[in-house]
Structures are given as C-alpha cells and as structure tokens.
Amino acid sequence: xxRVLLADDEHLIRGAMAALLALEDDxxxxxxxxxGAETLSMARALHPDVAIIDLQLPDMDGVRVAEVLHRELPTxxxxxxxxxxxxxxxxxxxxxxxxxxxxxxxxxxxxxxVIRTVAAGGRYVDPQLAAEAISAGDSPLTxxxxxVLTLAATGAPIDEIARRASLSPGTVxxxxxxxxxxxxxxxxxxxxxxAREQGWI
Amino acid sequence: xxRVLLADDEHLIRGAMAALLALEDDxxxxxxxxxGAETLSMARALHPDVAIIDLQLPDMDGVRVAEVLHRELPTxxxxxxxxxxxxxxxxxxxxxxxxxxxxxxxxxxxxxxVIRTVAAGGRYVDPQLAAEAISAGDSPLTxxxxxVLTLAATGAPIDEIARRASLSPGTVxxxxxxxxxxxxxxxxxxxxxxAREQGWI
DNA sequence: GGCCGTTTATGACAGATGTCACCGATGCGT
DNA sequence: ACGCATCGGTGACATCTGTCATAAACGGCC
Numbered sequence: 001x002x003r004v005l006l007a008d009d010e011h012l013i014r015g016a017m018a019a020l021l022a023l024e025d026d027x028x029x030x031x032x033x034x035x036g037a038e039t040l041s042m043a044r045a046l047h048p049d050v051a052i053i054d055l056q057l058p059d060m061d062g063v064r065v066a067e068v069l070h071r072e073l074p075t076x077x078x079x080x081x082x083x084x085x086x087x088x089x090x091x092x093x094x095x096x097x098x099x100x101x102x103x104x105x106x107x108x109x110x111x112x113x114v115i116r117t118v119a120a121g122g123r124y125v126d127p128q129l130a131a132e133a134i135s136a137g138d139s140p141l142t143x144x145x146x147x148v149l150t151l152a153a154t155g156a157p158i159d160e161i162a163r164r165a166s167l168s169p170g171t172v173x174x175x176x177x178x179x180x181x182x183x184x185x186x187x188x189x190x191x192x193x194x195a196r197e198q199g200w201i
Numbered sequence: 202x203x204r205v206l207l208a209d210d211e212h213l214i215r216g217a218m219a220a221l222l223a224l225e226d227d228x229x230x231x232x233x234x235x236x237g238a239e240t241l242s243m244a245r246a247l248h249p250d251v252a253i254i255d256l257q258l259p260d261m262d263g264v265r266v267a268e269v270l271h272r273e274l275p276t277x278x279x280x281x282x283x284x285x286x287x288x289x290x291x292x293x294x295x296x297x298x299x300x301x302x303x304x305x306x307x308x309x310x311x312x313x314x315v316i317r318t319v320a321a322g323g324r325y326v327d328p329q330l331a332a333e334a335i336s337a338g339d340s341p342l343t344x345x346x347x348x349v350l351t352l353a354a355t356g357a358p359i360d361e362i363a364r365r366a367s368l369s370p371g372t373v374x375x376x377x378x379x380x381x382x383x384x385x386x387x388x389x390x391x392x393x394x395x396a397r398e399q400g401w402i
Numbered sequence: 403g404g405c406c407g408t409t410t411a412t413g414a415c416a417g418a419t420g421t422c423a424c425c426g427a428t429g430c431g432t
Numbered sequence: 433a434c435g436c437a438t439c440g441g442t443g444a445c446a447t448c449t450g451t452c453a454t455a456a457a458c459g460g461c462c
Contacts, residue, residue: 012306108220345439414453428438
C-alpha cells in the first residue's frame with residue numbers, strides 16, 4: 001500500500017483529489033496539509049511514501065517544501081502538481097529533487113499512474129511541459145536582476161524599488177534596463193510580465 | 202437525482218471533482234466540459250439541472266458562459282467555482298444570474314450541499330467572499346478607463362495602447378491618470394495591479 | 403597575474419509618462 | 433431645457449524612466 005500525503009491550500013481540490021485517489025486499491029491518502037509548514041510537520045510524523053505538493057502554498061513555495069523534505073526524509077518521494085505549468089518552475093523542481101511534475105491540466109487517470117511510478121523510484125514529467133522547458137532555456141537574468149525585476153513586478157516606482165533593495169535608484173535603473181534588454185522588452189513592466197510567463201521571477 | 206455538468210479546463214481537477222460527487226447518492230455527473238463552447242453545446246444537448254463552471258476557461262469567461270446558459274436554458278441553474286475569489290468576479294457573476302459562488306478554498310464537504318441548495322432554487326455565496334465584495338464596493342472606473350487600463354496591464358507603452366484602443370496618446374494618458382488617481386496608485390502599472398486584485402479588469 | 407562576469411555606483415541625455423487646464427460632443431436623467 | 437457624467441482631444445510642464453559611458457570592487461577561472 002502506497003501512503004500518500006496531499007498538500008494543497010485549496011480544500012475543495014484537495015478533498016476532490018483525495019476522493020479520486022480513494023478509488024485506487026493500492027493507494028491511501030494518509031494525511032492532508034494546507035500549508036508548507038503543515039506539510040513538513042505531517043511528513044516528519046507520518047513518513048509517507050509520496051508527497052503530492054501544490055506549487056502555490058500560502059506560506060512557502062512548493063518546491064522549497066520538496067527541497068526540505070528531500071533533505072530530511074530521503075525515503076519520501078515528492079511530486080509537484082500545479083495550475084500554471086511554467087518552464088522555470090519545472091527546472092527549479094527537478095533541481096530540488098522532485099520526482100514527478102504534473103500540471104493540473106493533465107488527465108485525471110495519469111495521477112495514480114504517476115504516483116506509482118514515483119513511489120517505485122521512477123520519474124515522470126508532463127511531456128508537453130518538458131518540451132517547453134527545453135525550448136525555453138534557462139533564465140538569462142543574473143541574481144540581482146531577478147531580485148530587482150521581482151520588486152518591479154508590483155508596479156512600484158524606481159525609488160521604492162531602490163529603497164526595498166537597498167540600492168541607489170541609478171543602479172536599479174541599470175539592472176532593469178539590462179533585464180529588459182535581455183528579455184526583449186520595451187520597458188521593465190513588459191519585462192516583468194515576460195519573466196513571469198517563463199516562471200523566472 | 203440531480204444531474205450535474207462539470208466545466209473546468211483542468212482535467213485533473215475536473216476528474217477529481219467528479220470522483221468527489223460520485224460519492225453522493227443523489228448527484229450524478231452527467232457531462233464534463235473543458236471549454237466554454239463545449240459547456241454550452243453539452244448543456245443544450247443534455248439539459249442538466251446544475252452547471253458547475255470554473256471561472257477561468259480557455260476560450261471564454263465562466264461568467265459569460267453562465268449568462269448564455271441562463272438565457273437559453275432557464276431551468277439549468279449555474280454556479281461558479283474559482284481559484285481566485287475576487288470581489289469583482291462575484292459581482293459580475295451574480296449580475297449574470299449565477300446562483301452559487303464558491304472559491305476552491307472552500308471545504309470539500311460544502312460542494313454537494315451547495316449543489317443541492319442551488320438545484321432546489323436557492324442561492325449560496327461563500328460568506329467570507331461576500332463580506333469582501335461588500336466592503337470593497339464597486340469599481341470606480343468608467344468603461345473606457347477600464348478598457349484602457351486593461352490594455353495597459355500587459356506592460357505596453359502608451360503609443361501601443363493608443364493604437365490598440367484607437368485613441369490619441371494624449372487621451373490614453375488622461376484616462377490612465379484618472380484611473381491611477383481613483384485607485385490611489387502612483388502610476389498606471391500599480392493601478393493595473395490593484396484593479397486586477399479587485400477583479401475590476 | 404590577467405581576463406571576465408557580477409555588483410554597485412554616478413552623470414548625462416532623450417524620450418516616455420503623469421498631471422493639469424481646457425475644450426467640444428454626446429447622452430442621460432429630471 | 434438644463435445640468436452632469438462620460439468620451440475624446442490638445443497643449444504645456446515637471447518628473448520619471450530607459451539608455452549609455454564609465455568606473456571601482458570583488459570573485460572565479462585559466
């Protein structure tokens with residue numbers, strides 16, 4: 001029997017997925033969590049075979065949860081389920097030791113199959129998403145460019161970005177100009193949008 | 202027996218919700234759709250009692266689907282399920298004749314209850330969301346201000362917005378300035394973000 | 403040691419943007 | 433008929449933003 005931990009902040013979806021998995025004889029949902037912290041404490045207590053983690057959790061990123069899980073409980077395989085299948089997320093997830101990556105647009109039937117694959121030590125990545133991730137390539141932005149662009153994404157004026165990043169306004173403008181150039185955007189706002197679409201910020 | 206049509210572009214979620222509803226004796230999922238067009242044609246063919254429609258569908262807005270359904274098949278009650286429970290969406294949905302509005306964060310147990318309530322001619326709105334919608338009030342933006350701000354939300358420069366809206370650049374700036382003023386934003390990008398958070402664009 | 407990329411910064415310039423005053427046209431309610 | 437909000441526009445001004453040249457400090461790599 002494969003023991004599964006389900007982590008998703010959307011109760012309705014979590015409950016529905018639990019109902020879906022209950023139909024399988026060899027799977028059992030032994031715990032459900034709504035936040036990253038909850039996921040970690042439950043996993044530590046129950047040692048599930050597979051943790052299915054939503055990418056968007058209220059307190060922390062699903063990939064970071066997987067990272068900690070991978071370090072603390074190497075026997076617990078992790079997989080990510082997400083609404084927004086962005087190339088950058090997949091890259092980060094694989095780097096964090098995630099064994100399965102499934103967009104919520106995937107067919108309902110594959111979920112159980114992937115859980116079994118992952119539990120057996122295999123890997124599974126949605127084929128279409130994998131293709132996109134490969135063709136999209138890696139983020140061309142440096143660490144600081146990413147930081148600054150992330151702050152810029154809220155729509156804040158340069159002075160505020162500078163204050164929040166503890167940089168001079170001039171430096172902020174330089175980074176944003178560089179980022180916009182790399183992303184082929186006419187201004188920082190379009191740059192932020194493009195970076196978001198790729199999952200780079 | 203209440204016959205339900207499930208519309209959600211996320212296959213996995215749709216299947217999971219179907220599994221959840223299959224546990225109820227008095228409910229049956231008689232059709233599933235992934236797009237707005239599919240939803241309409243299936244509803245026309247099968248005349249379900251309740252249509253559960255996701256707000257985000259690839260081809261058209263869930264509320265617009267509900268609107269058409271309400272006009273063409275008055276006997277089919279509609280309810281909206283959504284990941285992002287924004288006040289503005291709730292307002293639009295209720296204006297379109299939607300009888301139930303449920304964020305996906307709602308408890309899994311309430312779904313069946315709400316379906317029964319709606320099927321019986323009642324209404325149900327998530328209490329927390331209702332409170333937010335009331336406190337947030339209506340959009341202060343005029344039609345054109347909303348149009349222009351929507352175009353501005355992509356991060357495009359003013360000239361492009363002007364071209365796409367068939368307006369002079371000066372007029373666009375006036376509208377955006379007015380919108381930013383009304384929303385208490387320092388610039389159009391922050392204004393766009395705030396309007397999005399309220400579900401106004 | 404020298405080269406290269408990254409981080410941080412400054413100064414200068416052109417162009418984009420936000421703001422305001424003001425204008426006319428349209429349409430709606432009373 | 434009048435007022436009022438909305439729509440569309442122009443012009444002027446100050447400020448914000450994007451771009452570029454330039455440079456010092458730091459770390460990694462050959």
